[in-house]
Amino acid sequence: MKFPGQRNSKHYFPVKSNDPISLGIAPYTVSQRTHICGIDQTLVDIEARVSDELLERYELKKGNSMLIDDAKAHSLYEELQRGKLISSEFAGGTIGNTLHNYSTLSDSRSVLFGVMCDNVQVGSYAYRYLCNTSSRVDLNLLQPVPGAMGRCFALISDCGERTFAISKGDMDNLQPESIDRGIIESSAALVISAYLLRADPAAGMRDSVAKAIDYAKAADVPVVLTMGTRFLIEQDPQFWRDFIKQNVTILAMNEDEGEALTGFSDPLLAAEQSLQWCDMVLCTAGPVGLYMAGFCDHEYLRNTTQTLLPGAIPEFNQHEFSRPMRYADCHKPTKVYAHIAPFMGGPEVIRNTNGAGDGALSALLHDLAALKYHKLNIPSSSKHNQASLCYSSFSQICKYANRVAFEVLSQDSPRLSRGLPEREDSLEEVYWER
């Protein structure tokens, strides 16, 4: 596994503590590996630039992700094709993207649960999905289905806002029998999205998600929920608060979803409020950058050396150098917050922001997995005296997540085509230099 972020050598395993002789282990033992697993509605994104008039005609609410029936999907596709508006057809799905990006960044395995057409024709949507997914994403557990691949029309308006119209095909037909208990129990995290729960209860997806969560909770595997879109949360915020409280360790959202969940438009306050239901929050805020919030035991708090920031919670970043912990693992839980402005102010040209939030989440997942990997291989390291959730501090994870979001924004697809540049020796050095 590559280690998260671009680090100075001091951040890598100290050679001494990894010395096979002093550890009393054979010099050539194979390192133990871990993985991240996730459930998704396997979707191919059909991306097109469209006018507001087209959105209105198809009764699509700007910024939302809405299900459309086959007839509407057919005429929308025809119209986009006729107008030569389609710019790409590429693998998508919010968790599929996140796992792909995690695997690309970490050069490590992730496992996707979902469905796949049982008869894949060269050039078909299913074929594209498979071709556009990192070979590090294990697709062997996908459940074969006889029906069509799900399609997501990703419609980009002139203002850069994206609206999704979903033609679901068989995407929700994942059956609970397809969820592998061993894979979940041995993973560093289970990642799910709020979209999964809008599936028809009869289809199988909701039961599959429930089963996976049960396995994860029983094995103490962190459950990570990404919110999808604010429209989904707005429909029933109390349902989501209860769901998060019962099931979720880490919540990923943007500021609009945060507002829908908590009523607070300030992302810092939304993150703070969300800590009553979960252990850790990643809240992206577009051009404002991103916030993280979570807990650390009073004993392990570390003060920042960076400027203390004003905000709805004054000097909120005071302990941002601490490592995140679960609330239940703290004797004296203290809330910790961090913020970072967009990496280098953001790319000079942003064609669309699709997937930037998913990119940030994949960096956080990399940090979670790095902790598990380190623990499996060097359990006696003093690093593990603290029962932390992540390998790095809030501050470092913010930098990394932000750096990855920048990379997604700089390209034209939510899926990274490569990892971060190797020769960026230290984030600290390049951070503000263009």
Ligand SMILES: Nc1ncnc2c1ncn2[C@@H]1O[C@H](COP(=O)(O)OP(=O)(O)OP(=O)(O)O)[C@@H](O)[C@H]1O
């Ligand atoms: N206009 C922008 N300028 C600079 N940076 C940006 C801009 N928009 C987004 N970013 C960066 O990308 C990160 C994630 O963006 P954003 O909050 O838009 O995600 P999101 O709405 O969850 O996206 P998606 O749902 O498409 O994955 C931000 O935290 C920031 O670092």
Ligand SMILES: O=c1[nH]cnc2c1ncn2[C@@H]1O[C@H](CO)[C@@H](O)[C@H]1O
């Ligand atoms: O209903 C849905 N289920 C799963 N993924 C979705 C849905 N709607 C949109 N996206 C996915 O979100 C990604 C950007 O974050 C897009 O790639 C799109 O495929």
